[in-house]
Amino acid sequence: MTMKGAILKTFGSPLVVETLPDPILGTGEVIVDVVAAPVLSYTNEVFSGERKYLLDLPVVPGCGAIGRVRAVGPDATHLVAGDWVFCDPTVRSRDDALMPDITLQGWSARGEGGLRLQKHFRHGPFAEQILVPTENAIRIGSLDEADAARWCGLNTFLVPYGGLLAANLQAGETILISGATGNFGSAAVAVALAMGARCVVAPGRNEKTLEDLTRRFGDRLRPVKLLGNEEDDRERMRQAAPGPIDCVLDILPPSVSTTTVRAAIMTVRPYGRVVLMGGVGMLGGAGLELPYPWIMRNCITVRGQWMYLPESAIRLVGLIRSGLLRLDNFDVTVFDLDDANKAVAHAAANGGPFKMTAIRP
Numbered sequence: 001m002t003m004k005g006a007i008l009k010t011f012g013s014p015l016v017v018e019t020l021p022d023p024i025l026g027t028g029e030v031i032v033d034v035v036a037a038p039v040l041s042y043t044n045e046v047f048s049g050e051r052k053y054l055l056d057l058p059v060v061p062g063c064g065a066i067g068r069v070r071a072v073g074p075d076a077t078h079l080v081a082g083d084w085v086f087c088d089p090t091v092r093s094r095d096d097a098l099m100p101d102i103t104l105q106g107w108s109a110r111g112e113g114g115l116r117l118q119k120h121f122r123h124g125p126f127a128e129q130i131l132v133p134t135e136n137a138i139r140i141g142s143l144d145e146a147d148a149a150r151w152c153g154l155n156t157f158l159v160p161y162g163g164l165l166a167a168n169l170q171a172g173e174t175i176l177i178s179g180a181t182g183n184f185g186s187a188a189v190a191v192a193l194a195m196g197a198r199c200v201v202a203p204g205r206n207e208k209t210l211e212d213l214t215r216r217f218g219d220r221l222r223p224v225k226l227l228g229n230e231e232d233d234r235e236r237m238r239q240a241a242p243g244p245i246d247c248v249l250d251i252l253p254p255s256v257s258t259t260t261v262r263a264a265i266m267t268v269r270p271y272g273r274v275v276l277m278g279g280v281g282m283l284g285g286a287g288l289e290l291p292y293p294w295i296m297r298n299c300i301t302v303r304g305q306w307m308y309l310p311e312s313a314i315r316l317v318g319l320i321r322s323g324l325l326r327l328d329n330f331d332v333t334v335f336d337l338d339d340a341n342k343a344v345a346h347a348a349a350n351g352g353p354f355k356m357t358a359i360r361p
């Protein structure tokens with residue numbers, strides 16, 4: 001049996017839609033019929049090689065999907081054929097619980113161990129079927145197939161949710177989202193408010209986007225137009241908050257300067273928390289310099305967070321099902337698998353807050 005998939009054969013070349021062998025089921029694995037797969041706004045930067053992601057080619061790419069279970073391995077005790085699931089792309093090795101190697105299935109690997117893991121859980125969701133580890137098929141409950149593409153928003157919400165959990169964000173706290181006008185940053189705003197944040201300070205340079213965020217979220221969002229001077233911007237961010245800023249989540253892309261990152265980080269109050277989750281520095285350039293005395297004397301906690309804990313997806317589904325987090329914020333454009341290259345181009349040209357492109361195999 002064969003299935004259809006969009007293949008990235010070399011960096012810088014278009015996707016090629018061809019037939020591939022169906023996945024072969026093994027113990028600890030699930031085969032899912034892909035109904036919708038998100039196309040991230042920077043997908044073209046990954047496929048061109050600009051982002052320098054570790055991805056062994058040729059491969060069916062993509063990052064996360066919504067689908068229905070086709071078959072389960074003999075160790076599955078809850079999943080059954082027909083279940084609607086989110087295919088979590090964050091695949092972890094199972095032979096070291098303390099330091100698992102990680103690969104983002106169909107997207108990138110972290111280090112040599114991640115590349116070895118990628119050789120097995122290789123192909124992503126730009127195909128009719130996908131093979132995932134049993135624990136990565138997250139049940140999301142029944143839904144109308146017409147809503148599957150909108151449920152791809154789970155993929156976008158999940159990344160900043162991992163950062164907010166790492167920040168130990170508590171109901172009633174004030175948080176600053178550095179990068180709030182971007183795709184993942186605007187999702188972080190929505191998730192933080194759903195988690196009960198008193199206020200989200202949202203700095204950015206795009207006034208139109210800041211106005212849109214204010215329209216969506218009202219008085220609990222405090223927009224700040226960045227002007228480019230580090231000290232002045234920092235003071236304006238502090239003044240926008242209703243009180244001390246309890247934590248800062250940085251989720252800025254690689255193109256942003258470290259001075260912009262530092263301006264936001266150093267707004268946090270004494271005993272505050274900072275989580276670094278963006279891409280600044282990934283493509284080279286100056287490192288992030290934070291004053292040692294400021295960190296030490298103010299008892300600042302700074303931690304990095306890549307992706308999220310395994311149980312995060314289950315908890316996020318609960319936030320969505322409760323109505324606290326709304327998928328209908330997303331404006332979704334759907335393409336057929338045969339038009340995968342058009343989908344990649346559309347995603348690049350239509351990025352930003354709550355705009356989503358999806359492929360429907």
